[in-house]
Amino acid sequence: MKMTGAQILLKCLEAEGVDTVFGYPGGAVIDIYDELLKTDIRHVLVRHEQGAVHAADGYARASGKVGVCLVTSGPGATNTITGIASAHMDSIPLVVLTGQIPTALIGNDAFQEVDIIGITRPCSKHSYLVTRIEDLARIIKEAFHIAKSGRPGPVVVDLPKDLMVMTARYEPVEKVDLRSYQPTYNPNVKQLNKVKDLIRQARKPLILAGGGVVASKAASALREFSEKIDAPVTTTLMGLGAFPASRTPLWLGMIGMHGTYRANMASGACDLLIAVGVRFDDRVTGKTEAFAPLAKIVHIDIDPTSIRKNIPVAVPVVGDCRITLERLNALLDGEDLSGLKERHREWFEQIEAWRSTRPLAYTQHRAIKPQYVVEKLYELTGGNAIIATEVGQNQMWAAQYYHLDQPNRFITSGGLGCMGFGLPAAIGAQIACPDELVVDIAGDASIQMNIQEMATAVQYRLPIKVIILNNRYMGMVRQWQELFYEKRYAFTGMEHAPDFIKLAEAYGAAGLRAETPDEVEAVLKKGLSLKESVIMEFIVEREEKVYPMVPAGAAITEMLLV
Amino acid sequence: MDKREKHILSLLVENQPGVLSRIAGLFSGRGFNIESLCVAETLDPEVSRITLVTVGDMAIIEQIKKQLNKLINVIKVVDFTGTAYVQREMVLIKVRAKPEMRAEILRMVDIFRSRVVDVGTECYTVEVTGDEGKISAFLNLLRPMGIKEIARTGAIALAREKQTKEAVNGRD
Numbered sequence: 217m218k219m220t221g222a223q224i225l226l227k228c229l230e231a232e233g234v235d236t237v238f239g240y241p242g243g244a245v246i247d248i249y250d251e252l253l254k255t256d257i258r259h260v261l262v263r264h265e266q267g268a269v270h271a272a273d274g275y276a277r278a279s280g281k282v283g284v285c286l287v288t289s290g291p292g293a294t295n296t297i298t299g300i301a302s303a304h305m306d307s308i309p310l311v312v313l314t315g316q317i318p319t320a321l322i323g324n325d326a327f328q329e330v331d332i333i334g335i336t337r338p339c340s341k342h343s344y345l346v347t348r349i350e351d352l353a354r355i356i357k358e359a360f361h362i363a364k365s366g367r368p369g370p371v372v373v374d375l376p377k378d379l380m381v382m383t384a385r386y387e388p389v390e391k392v393d394l395r396s397y398q399p400t401y402n403p404n405v406k407q408l409n410k411v412k413d414l415i416r417q418a419r420k421p422l423i424l425a426g427g428g429v430v431a432s433k434a435a436s437a438l439r440e441f442s443e444k445i446d447a448p449v450t451t452t453l454m455g456l457g458a459f460p461a462s463r464t465p466l467w468l469g470m471i472g473m474h475g476t477y478r479a480n481m482a483s484g485a486c487d488l489l490i491a492v493g494v495r496f497d498d499r500v501t502g503k504t505e506a507f508a509p510l511a512k513i514v515h516i517d518i519d520p521t522s523i524r525k526n527i528p529v530a531v532p533v534v535g536d537c538r539i540t541l542e543r544l545n546a547l548l549d550g551e552d553l554s555g556l557k558e559r560h561r562e563w564f565e566q567i568e569a570w571r572s573t574r575p576l577a578y579t580q581h582r583a584i585k586p587q588y589v590v591e592k593l594y595e596l597t598g599g600n601a602i603i604a605t606e607v608g609q610n611q612m613w614a615a616q617y618y619h620l621d622q623p624n625r626f627i628t629s630g631g632l633g634c635m636g637f638g639l640p641a642a643i644g645a646q647i648a649c650p651d652e653l654v655v656d657i658a659g660d661a662s663i664q665m666n667i668q669e670m671a672t673a674v675q676y677r678l679p680i681k682v683i684i685l686n687n688r689y690m691g692m693v694r695q696w697q698e699l700f701y702e703k704r705y706a707f708t709g710m711e712h713a714p715d716f717i718k719l720a721e722a723y724g725a726a727g728l729r730a731e732t733p734d735e736v737e738a739v740l741k742k743g744l745s746l747k748e749s750v751i752m753e754f755i756v757e758r759e760e761k762v763y764p765m766v767p768a769g770a771a772i773t774e775m776l777l778v
Numbered sequence: 779m780d781k782r783e784k785h786i787l788s789l790l791v792e793n794q795p796g797v798l799s800r801i802a803g804l805f806s807g808r809g810f811n812i813e814s815l816c817v818a819e820t821l822d823p824e825v826s827r828i829t830l831v832t833v834g835d836m837a838i839i840e841q842i843k844k845q846l847n848k849l850i851n852v853i854k855v856v857d858f859t860g861t862a863y864v865q866r867e868m869v870l871i872k873v874r875a876k877p878e879m880r881a882e883i884l885r886m887v888d889i890f891r892s893r894v895v896d897v898g899t900e901c902y903t904v905e906v907t908g909d910e911g912k913i914s915a916f917l918n919l920l921r922p923m924g925i926k927e928i929a930r931t932g933a934i935a936l937a938r939e940k941q942t943k944e945a946v947n948g949r950d
Contacts, residue, residue, distance in 0.1 A: 334799070337796075345795075345796070394850070395853055396853040521848050
């Protein structure tokens with residue numbers, strides 16, 4: 217049967233199991249939208265294309281499925297760049313469908329033409345410009361395959377308008393055949409044996425887990441592994457939730473620039489570091505020459521380019537994190553590991569000493585401390601919320617004080633660090649998980665970058681809770697200015713913010729505000745109980761800082777504390 | 779750090795639009811070097827071979843190879859450096875040919891087994907093919923006479939046929 221390009225596209229999406237598309241119509245995609253009306257695919261209308269990509273990103277992180285968005289050519293496409301770059305840095309599987317002007321006009325600087333393939337080349341996993349309708353079904357199949365396999369990432373498919381109305385035979389594509397793309401899932405056995413030997417020799421082992429553990433659904437394998445080899449665990453920002461925070465004494469908290477004292481100190485003292493699904497970002501390592509100076513480093517990752525990119529490694533293991541950890545667990549099952557606990561006794565004593573001397577702490581007195589808000593939120597929700605964050609201080613306080621026991625519940629722009637991520641990402645997460653409590657922990661500056669998405673939240677009756685920690689600053693930059701630029705607060709003041717309560721109401725959401733510490737709990741309780749979109753604003757201590765902090769360029773163990 | 783070394787990489791890639799820009803973009807985006815780059819179809823019209831000369835220490839070269847392999851359209855990456863391979867580059871050289879120098883130029887052309895492909899009133903254009911050493915030696919000899927301009931193809935290379943141990947020993 218002959219079908220139009222638009223019909224074929226939607227058939228392909230259905231075949232991939234797509235139930236939701238985040239998007240924004242426009243001239244170049246009007247034919248796709250016209251067909252979309254006739255399908256069961258849910259379309260979520262955002263208010264800005266950046267919001268569509270972040271929402272698809274949040275959807276993908278919360279559900280583990282591929283997020284899909286659909287935007288028009290030209291400005292519709294360019295507005296997706298920040299979202300694509302963020303998903304690329306954090307290895308989130310997305311398929312971004314962009315409209316394109318008719319093939320005959322490409323290259324002529326036509327109205328709303330932009331070379332989106334060229335623009336997204338360095339910030340996407342792959343991209344396709346469809347030039348023949350016969351290729352469409354195969355390309356969509358490949359796009360989904362590439363997005364979710366190997367190290368996941370965003371794939372852009374550019375769809376010229378004439379192809380969408382042209383007709384052709386639709387032949388479903390069942391299999392992907394890409395000779396040039398064959399990710400390595402199974403680890404090399406020789407390397408695993410080397411890891412086993414290092415585990416037997418270590419006195420101070422440490423596991424560092426990252427987003428790869430979440431992406432490969434390796435959390436339970438990781439837990440079994442750490443218990444088996446009796447090694448404490450720290451994670452990167454992207455790895456939060458990959459190891460249960462309630463699993464003491466093994467859990468050390470997050471590592472990095474704002475990591476816990478014990479996690480950072482442990483990285484400096486360990487003699488074996490087993491890194492799983494991380495890429496040794498500079499915010500994790502600090503000064504690379506001083507990172508884990510005493511350790512033999514094992515690096516497990518599905519992406520060979522991550523290995524030895526920033527940090528020299530003793531034993532590289534290319535493979536899927538889950539498969540690799542499961543194989544290691546199986547390998548260790550045949551070993552007598554009874555001596556390990558005694559071997560690591562001093563190590564755990566040392567860690568306990570770090571834990572008790574420098575715990576994460578703040579003192580709540582007159583003004584509301586932002587940490588107090590997050591901690592109260594944690595208490596009131598029992599740690600069971602899905603947390604999206606904006607970027608900056610709010611993000612770090614969320615990471616430090618909202619303890620997670622499960623993966624796929626901490627949704628944050630880790631690598632790109634893009635402000636304006638949290639609200640649309642929370643929308644995507646809430647759509648993926650309609651029965652879960654979804655909270656966006658925001659700052660007053662970040663939230664204004666995509667505040668228009670409140671309209672989306674209200675339109676779809678999404679009961680997301682936005683917590684604005686309002687210090688009337690771009691807090692993290694201000695913190696740097698205070699600490700390293702002699703308090704010259706160059707343009708980081710945000711005195712002229714809207715009244716967030718009125719703004720919430722203007723969008724049709726509920727607005728609540730707390731100005732003193734004793735109002736915090738009541739506002740949180742009230743806000744969390746509402747079955748609608750809510751903005752809760754907390755007027756917090758203006759100059760509160762995130763600690764610990766490793767100054768840029770310092771060793772990870774050289775922390776500013778308080 | 780290790781010392782910087784020239785490496786000659788041979789890539790088989792899908793012969794599709796945009797593949798070259800992905801490779802070139804990878805080098806510029808990550809601050810890697812391209813000294814020369816040659817692209818053309820192979821016997822299989824769906825596959826192109828790219829021969830690329832780059833410079834870096836061991837860690838950089840390792841990253842370059844991994845990053846190239848990671849590109850979806852790259853089928854295979856081979857680093858010829860340290861292996862047995864043949865390498866050739868062709869250069870067209872426009873050299874000033876004063877009457878009293880013409881015999882000398884022709885002699886050199888002869889010695890280097892190159893040839894004159896265009897003769898004008900002031901210049902000869904010489905075509906020379908060889909590996910890097912031969913090309914640079916030839917250029918050095920012609921330079922004093924006044925090279926007006928040159929066009930180089932960039933290096934291309936192929937691995938030598940694998941020799942069995944016996945054959946190698948026998949030759950020894």
